[in-house]
Amino acid sequence: MDDNYPTAVEPIGGDPQGQPEMPLLTAQGLSKAFGGIQAVQDAQIDVFKGQIVGLIGPNGAGKTTLFNLLCNFIASDRGRIIFDGEPIQHLPPHQIALQGMIRTFQVARVLSRLSVLDNMLLAAPHQTGERLQNLWWRSHLIRKEERHLKEKAQVILESVGLAPKINDYAGALSGGQRKLLEMARALMADPKLMLLDEPAAGVNPTLINQICEYIQQWNQGGITFLIIEHNMDVIMSLCDRVWVLAEGQNLAVGSPAEIQANPKVLEAYLGQ
Amino acid sequence: MEIGYFVSLALFTTIYALFSLGLSLQWGYTGLINFGHIAFMTIGAYTTIALTLPGFLKEMPQRLIEAYPVLQGQGWLLQLQTILPEQLPLLVAVMIGAGLAAALGLLIGISTLRLREDYLAIVTIGVSEVVRLVALNEEWLTRGPRGVFNYPLPLANWAPSLPVKLAMILLLTLICGWVIWQLWQWLGGQPQGPQRHQQGLLRLLFAGYAVCVAGAALCWWFAFSLSLTIQLPSLLQELLLMVLRLAMVLPAVICGVGIVYARLEQPWHQGRSQPWATHLSLLTLTLGMGLMVMFYGAEVMALYTYSYKAGLLWLLLVTLTVILWQMETWVSSPWGRVLTSIREDEEVAKALGKDVFSYKLQSLMLGGAIAGIAGAFYAWQFDLY
Numbered sequence: 244m245d246d247n248y249p250t251a252v253e254p255i256g257g258d259p260q261g262q263p264e265m266p267l268l269t270a271q272g273l274s275k276a277f278g279g280i281q282a283v284q285d286a287q288i289d290v291f292k293g294q295i296v297g298l299i300g301p302n303g304a305g306k307t308t309l310f311n312l313l314c315n316f317i318a319s320d321r322g323r324i325i326f327d328g329e330p331i332q333h334l335p336p337h338q339i340a341l342q343g344m345i346r347t348f349q350v351a352r353v354l355s356r357l358s359v360l361d362n363m364l365l366a367a368p369h370q371t372g373e374r375l376q377n378l379w380w381r382s383h384l385i386r387k388e389e390r391h392l393k394e395k396a397q398v399i400l401e402s403v404g405l406a407p408k409i410n411d412y413a414g415a416l417s418g419g420q421r422k423l424l425e426m427a428r429a430l431m432a433d434p435k436l437m438l439l440d441e442p443a444a445g446v447n448p449t450l451i452n453q454i455c456e457y458i459q460q461w462n463q464g465g466i467t468f469l470i471i472e473h474n475m476d477v478i479m480s481l482c483d484r485v486w487v488l489a490e491g492q493n494l495a496v497g498s499p500a501e502i503q504a505n506p507k508v509l510e511a512y513l514g515q
Numbered sequence: 516m517e518i519g520y521f522v523s524l525a526l527f528t529t530i531y532a533l534f535s536l537g538l539s540l541q542w543g544y545t546g547l548i549n550f551g552h553i554a555f556m557t558i559g560a561y562t563t564i565a566l567t568l569p570g571f572l573k574e575m576p577q578r579l580i581e582a583y584p585v586l587q588g589q590g591w592l593l594q595l596q597t598i599l600p601e602q603l604p605l606l607v608a609v610m611i612g613a614g615l616a617a618a619l620g621l622l623i624g625i626s627t628l629r630l631r632e633d634y635l636a637i638v639t640i641g642v643s644e645v646v647r648l649v650a651l652n653e654e655w656l657t658r659g660p661r662g663v664f665n666y667p668l669p670l671a672n673w674a675p676s677l678p679v680k681l682a683m684i685l686l687l688t689l690i691c692g693w694v695i696w697q698l699w700q701w702l703g704g705q706p707q708g709p710q711r712h713q714q715g716l717l718r719l720l721f722a723g724y725a726v727c728v729a730g731a732a733l734c735w736w737f738a739f740s741l742s743l744t745i746q747l748p749s750l751l752q753e754l755l756l757m758v759l760r761l762a763m764v765l766p767a768v769i770c771g772v773g774i775v776y777a778r779l780e781q782p783w784h785q786g787r788s789q790p791w792a793t794h795l796s797l798l799t800l801t802l803g804m805g806l807m808v809m810f811y812g813a814e815v816m817a818l819y820t821y822s823y824k825a826g827l828l829w830l831l832l833v834t835l836t837v838i839l840w841q842m843e844t845w846v847s848s849p850w851g852r853v854l855t856s857i858r859e860d861e862e863v864a865k866a867l868g869k870d871v872f873s874y875k876l877q878s879l880m881l882g883g884a885i886a887g888i889a890g891a892f893y894a895w896q897f898d899l900y
């Protein structure tokens with residue numbers, strides 16, 4: 244097994260780049276089988292605060308499944324997940340989201356028959372108006388909150404260039420715009436960690452560059468990222484660290500340059 | 516009398532409007548497919564009646580023991596009999612009925628909401644069938660197919676004075692006016708801004724509509740008096756009446772459709788490229804507005820000469836308005852936004868930190884409670900004296 248884990252098994256504190264002590268997200272021994280298919284097996288991943296971490300691997304490697312396990316969208320068979328110092332593997336998905344870990348989907352999922360603005364407003368956590376009883380007693384506070392959230396949504400939408408579409412139905416957006424909206428929406432949820440599943444898939448090259456810029460901007464604003472991506476340029480330009488998954492298992496971890504030079508990774512991508 | 520017929524029709528329509536309001540919350544807003552909504556209504560109806568019929572509730576343990584002799588030795592059942600009240604006030608009974616309907620929603624929800632939509636649909640059909648069978652067969656509970664009679668009705672032996680009647684008519688007018696106004700605003704708010712040249716057309720159509728409605732009323736009255744005075748062969752008379760009515764109602768319908776389309780402010784050639792569903796909904800809207808004008812007229816006349824059903828219809832309309840208004844505030848709030856997000860894609864709602872299960876329960880329970888209230892009115896509109 245050891246040769247399958249070149250650096251993944253190395254103790255975290257001993258990282259040459261002098262990582263901060265405590266990872267924001269750490270998962271160990273995650274496993275999930277779908278019937279006979281072992282989609283994820285004993286996978287490990289660490290994401291440190293303030294980093295942009297990549298997760299790569301060939302198609303069917305189990306990356307999306309790993310995301311689903313991290314957010315508890317799919318219950319894991321085994322494994323431990325610690326987020327921000329607290330174990331979260333027993334929490335339902337919505338509570339994990341409320342803790343500050345927000346995911347996007349591989350195929351962008353916007354709420355088609357809601358306006359772009361409503362898509363954004365929905366994402367804000369802990370709204371007073373989300374409780375039915377408050378609608379009677381706190382209507383004033385709710386209106387104030389809504390105003391505040393609308394301003395916030397407007398600012399975010401402007402920063403990603405979706406402001407002209409604010410009152411359109413989200414279903415009327417193009418594929419790339421949907422990806423943008425999904426990320427902007429995740430941003431509305433005040434995440435500590437954003438899990439992006441292939442943010443650049445099916446997006447034109449200009450927009451890919453823009454998306455990379457946005458991610459860097461948001462990262463500087465204090466949000467940590469874990470990104471699944473097939474586009475190596477994106478990985479190279481964005482990531483501080485890259486985890487490689489193949490056939491559900493950790494294959495390698497390291498800086499983007501190290502990963503690119505790793506023969507095992509090449510072999511996994513190109514086949515035996 | 517034809518007025519009575521129209522009041523009954525309006526009563527039925529309004530009861531089902533209230534009923535579908537609950538369904539709209541569950542299915543329309545939250546996307547919970549529910550084919551068994553009638554179960555909520557059944558529970559609301561039977562509960563209200565069982566709690567208000569004098570002595571019915573009190574004797575229930577007795578009837579239960581008779582139905583199931585196994586329970587003979589159970590002392591607590593007889594004790595229950597001494598605690599149970601003779602009858603409850605109508606309002607309290609309706610509240611409890613709505614509460615039990617909500618409890619059914621909770622039950623269905625907890626047991627099935629973790630299933631996918633289609634399974635939920637199947638279960639709701641099953642539950643409604645179970646409720647129907649229980650109502651039919653558990654005679655100690657509902658008297659089964661023999662039915663329940665002579666239960667108390669709201670405002671039944673009430674004879675309002677003229678000022679009260681006028682106040683009721685005024686409130687009714689305000690409600691109807693508000694609804695028409697809302698529809699009107701909604702139509703005008705649709706895409707394609709107002710166009711000046713259609714203002715004149717609109718006025719013309721309105722005048723036409725008014726003339727037609729007045730004409731229809733006149734003709735109705737005339738035909739009615741005609742049928743009293745002249746003895747024509749009945750078939751001929753029927754035919755004559757039909758032709759007379761069509762001659763007056765048809766232009767009104769045409770004018771009504773014209774008004775709706777003109778308000779929409781779309782050039783005709785653009786309107787033709789709209790999908791048929793748009794036209795269908797516009798025609799339905801016209802029909803709804805027309806029906807409302809008709810029902811309004813009938814109800815005003817009925818209230819003036821006051822009958823039980825007129826009073827009940829008035830009460831129901833007020834209830835419907837209050838519930839509709841409440842529901843509008845709910846669904847346009849952040850709470851309602853979460854419901855619609857669940858309808859659109861519940862995984863997204865979950866990923867954004869919304870407790871989908873809890874919201875589904877709330878929607879099912881509230882929708883059920885509304886149907887329960889509709890059930891009470893459904894029971895009350897049978898005046899089985």
Ligand SMILES: Nc1ncnc2c1ncn2[C@@H]1O[C@H](COP(=O)(O)OP(=O)(O)O)[C@@H](O)[C@H]1O
Nearest residue numbers: 277280282300301302303304305306307308309
């Ligand atoms: N819900 C599921 N049911 C059965 N098999 C699944 C399910 N989700 C994923 N898989 C399988 O698990 C493996 C990993 O899939 P996935 O995580 O989507 O890969 P990727 O790395 O391309 O995102 C694939 O073989 C896939 O067929």
Ligand SMILES: [Mg+2]
Nearest residue numbers: 306307308349
């Ligand atoms: Mg994937």
